[in-house]
Amino acid sequence: MSSVVTRVVARMLLAPILVVAIAILVKGFADVGDGFSAGVVAALGILLQYVTLGREEVERTLPVRLLPHAAFVALLGALAVALVPLSRGDPILTHSPPAGAEVTTVGKLELMTAVAFDAAVFVLVLGAVVGIVHAVARAYEEMEAT
């Protein structure tokens, strides 16, 4: 088990890591970043928790067990973004509003379907990585026990 300092630092780092991840996600449309890299950063934050605190404590205090399920819901969301344009007769993955059109903004965030797609990718990557980390951690515990 790791020392008190690493445990406290790991806990303190979680919130900033998630904020950075969200920042990478939302500024991806004007600057460097996208849902995928945001997902990886957030997953690294959670992995840090697993490494320092141990699986049981993380899964007791954080809702990480929901993330793998959320990943499949996000996959459905991404597929919906891809397929909904079909109902209007457009090809798959046609984003709206189209390039050049006026975009509704909330603060600095531009609302368009590409953002929804990237948010889905974010959750998908996060959920998949956390699912794998969970499986590996549990397998390790089983091996230790025997």
Place this chain on the structure above:
Amino acid sequence: MSLALPLGLVWAGAAVTALLDGRRRCVAWLAVGVLGAGFVALCVLQAHVLVDGPRTIVAGDWPAGVGIALRADALGVVFAVLSMGVLLAGLAYEVVDDLESRHTPALVLFMGAGLTGVFLTADIFNFYVFFELTMVASYAASTYGGERHQIGAGFIFAIVNLLGTFLFLIGLAAIYTVTGTLDMDGVGFALAQSEPTAVALIGVSVLVAFSIKLGLFPFHFWLPPVYVGATPGVAAMLSGAVANVGSYGLLRFGGDLLPDLFAAGAGVLAVLGSASIVYGAIQAISRRSASEVLAYSAIGQVGYVLIALAVGGPVGYAAAILYAIVNALNKALLFLTARVRGWLVGACFAIGALSVAGVPPSAGFFGKVELFRAGIDARSAVLVALIFLGGALSFVYMFQIYQRDFWRDRHDTSGGRALQVPGVLLALVVLGLGLWPEPLLAVSREAAATLTGGQR
């Protein structure tokens, strides 16, 4: 109807069933229903493609050449319909036989989405992505049943096929270096004018990669333990649906993108194919248990596809496509009926066995006829003799199983009426295509015409 619909439908179905417990009856039947809907959608798409010609959509409304395209042409769509049908039969068998793992329906649906994507994409990198989706799902599915030796076999299966995959990825990088495009039409056009040495390297990596997937003779060693260990439904899916990726890949990359190279390397293809036929048949004759015979028979049967590819031209490609279709149906039928007992299933197994041997009135007869046509077209007495010999050997080993397992009625462990249904339906398809082969012949010629630029 858009050609993205079957793909999206099966994919979304996979995501939904992954959230639910697949051991529950309603979830498992939901998965079967989704596959059925995908199958129907693909059949409708095939009818459209055969009547109106190929269809293309470019994702995101980008101009062609910039955006990533999905394209349904006669070749892709026929393999998509075939694979989805086999997956449907295999999953239905496993569901009737009670699923033990919660993930199986989702895995099969992911396999279905991957296969549909592989056959309907016009972008070589997307081909790789969907191909990996299929393969990862099938590595996991091959261990279904959880027996110890299955997991060992599954590990070897994954390692060997991954080597093939990465070889394909390197070939893909080479294609992009040489051509600077990923669109299949553009790649074919650019490769025709590229330096022959570079093209030869690309061709070799692609040939080896797909030979591993098919289980051709020198790359076959992973195959028997996997097919022997797998449950009947999964074995049917692996041999009847996932293996199609290999045949389709050879046809698409060899016949469509590298036709000159494959014509130049016809000798290599013919030798590899012949070696597979002879090796598979001899191994199959020496085995006693039905699943082992079928596994080695699978190695032998894909050799015919390669021989037809070696002949090339409209006749050779049509024979290759026809034989790949018939072989997939035969293998699925045989794996689904080999472990069930009863007179009806015995009759169905006999139809499959006749079809493998190429005896009328089964679809396999026309597969062999087309191969003979190809052999005569190539004016090669050796090929014709080899096809005849292979057919005779397969007759021997198929009826060894039949005699051992069905004539002596000692396995009275018949597993319920419903378990017979998928096998019986496939047998009816094989028999029907044998009695009325015109649609199948027309489809395979149409598909071959997409490879030879309209030549019939």
Place this chain on the structure above:
Amino acid sequence: MTLAFALAAGVLAGSGAYLALKRDLLRVVAGIVLIANAANLTLMASGGTRGESPILPVEGEISDPLVQAMTLTALVIGFAVIALLLSLVYRVYTGYDTLDLDELSKEEARHAREIDQQARDDDDVAEAEGR
């Protein structure tokens, strides 16, 4: 630059092949990881000879962004595949209590013999009954 890429990919693939031929399953997986990265590196290198952006024309020399997108995708797929392989290794370990490839193939051969023997015994029984 192409030479550097070629050398790096060659060394990776060579070391990967060496490891993949070892008897220890974890080394085999490590070998596959190296070969996967050799393929990814080749993919990266395939854009090095062209400086064209597919969408937005920019002044000056730039590298092809498409290969980076492709490599990223290939990396992710590789990650998923390796996770799957490691879980298979774990299942092998819990099932066989060994990570030795030789033990695995012995087990496989034993299983094949068992199936064959079973079929032969059944044949003998059926023949005896037939008489």
